[in-house]
Amino acid sequence: MKPPYDYRLNKPFLTPIIDIIKENNRIKTFIFEYNPISEPVKINPGQFVMVWVPGSDEIPMSVSHIGKNSKISISVADVGETTHLMHQLKIGDKIGIRGPYGNWFTSQNGTAIVIGGGIGMASVLSIIQDLSNHKNDPIDIKIDKIICINGAKTKSELCFNKELQKILKENDSLEICTDDGSRGFKGFTTEKLKEILNKGKSNSITVYACGPEKMLKTVFQICEDHNKIPVQLNLERMMRCGFGICGLCALDPTGLLVCRDGPIFTNEILREITDFGKIHRDFSGKTYLI
Numbered sequence: 001m002k003p004p005y006d007y008r009l010n011k012p013f014l015t016p017i018i019d020i021i022k023e024n025n026r027i028k029t030f031i032f033e034y035n036p037i038s039e040p041v042k043i044n045p046g047q048f049v050m051v052w053v054p055g056s057d058e059i060p061m062s063v064s065h066i067g068k069n070s071k072i073s074i075s076v077a078d079v080g081e082t083t084h085l086m087h088q089l090k091i092g093d094k095i096g097i098r099g100p101y102g103n104w105f106t107s108q109n110g111t112a113i114v115i116g117g118g119i120g121m122a123s124v125l126s127i128i129q130d131l132s133n134h135k136n137d138p139i140d141i142k143i144d145k146i147i148c149i150n151g152a153k154t155k156s157e158l159c160f161n162k163e164l165q166k167i168l169k170e171n172d173s174l175e176i177c178t179d180d181g182s183r184g185f186k187g188f189t190t191e192k193l194k195e196i197l198n199k200g201k202s203n204s205i206t207v208y209a210c211g212p213e214k215m216l217k218t219v220f221q222i223c224e225d226h227n228k229i230p231v232q233l234n235l236e237r238m239m240r241c242g243f244g245i246c247g248l249c250a251l252d253p254t255g256l257l258v259c260r261d262g263p264i265f266t267n268e269i270l271r272e273i274t275d276f277g278k279i280h281r282d283f284s285g286k287t288y289l290i
């Protein structure tokens with residue numbers, strides 16, 4: 001899907017936080033209303049917003065819940081200066097939001113395997129909800145089954161399991177993975193994916209995922225090795241402007257920009273990206289091997 005460009009949404013809209021949910025020791029969900037223009041703003045699964053924390057910086061965040069009456073939420077891992085400041089905010093404090101930006105996940109017929117690695121689960125929550133809505137009401141898209149793989153380093157870092165259990169229905173499944181085996185399958189989400197694909201037929205499957213880029217690269221390779229299963233992968237590169245101006249999120253050698261042409265990429269484009277799963281950029285644009 002191509003992103004919509006509505007330049008009225010490029011200015012941060014200050015809005016008070018109406019609720020905060022502590023997901024675990026590192027992740028908090030912030031709920032607020034986003035109604036910067038007179039008509040409702042359409043946000044699609046996997047799209048992101050730029051969040052301005054007054055007194056600090058502006059950072060990209062996926063929309064984790066797309067609610068009714070302009071109510072949306074973002075789920076933030078405390079990893080650095082701005083996210084740490086966000087974690088100190090209280091209900092009623094204001095944040096600035098602009099967007100939504102980027103393309104989005106699109107539900108496809110058949111079996112859906114959705115993978116969230118760590119905080120990457122925040123970005124795939126809304127596509128899981130969308131897939132489940134299609135499963136309940138199969139008018140245009142028919143979803144047979146949703147298999148969700150939720151992974152983290154250890155059990156205290158797992159998030160959204162209760163919510164996933166509410167969204168998923170009878171023949172769906174939730175596979176929990178921890179690197180240290182403290183809960184569920186001991187090992188990476190990618191090992192679980194391989195196990196699932198090796199058991200069944202790989203036709204009519206689409207894989208949707210968000211997480212560390214190394215994980216995404218492995219997901220991609222596994223899917224390519226299984227008859228080129230279609231993937232929709234959400235790449236989270238370093239961003240500054242969020243809408244195609246600064247060039248910080250460029251993908252070598254394609255020149256595609258994650259903020260404008262992504263953040264969701266499919267097999268055809270991923271095959272062309274030579275630095276996929278290999279590098280990380282800092283804010284100056286300098287690259288480091290990962």
Ligand SMILES: Cc1cc2nc3c(=O)[nH]c(=O)nc-3n(C[C@H](O)[C@H](O)[C@H](O)COP(=O)(O)OP(=O)(O)OC[C@H]3O[C@@H](n4cnc5c(N)ncnc54)[C@H](O)[C@@H]3O)c2cc1C
Binds near residue numbers: 061083
């Ligand atoms: C499209 C998109 C959607 C995102 N969605 C979410 C989300 O839903 N929830 C969430 O918690 N985080 C999300 N992120 C990552 C988030 O933007 C960064 O963690 C945040 O910008 C860090 O800001 P900071 O000032 O706290 O940390 P900094 O002090 O700037 O950095 C702390 C550490 O995080 C790394 N980092 C900074 N920015 C990014 C980035 N864009 N991607 C990966 N690593 C980064 C730095 O290299 C450093 O190691 C998303 C990123 C993108 C590009």
Ligand code: FES
Binds near residue numbers: 238241242246247
């Ligand atoms: S963040 Fe500036 S071009 Fe993508």
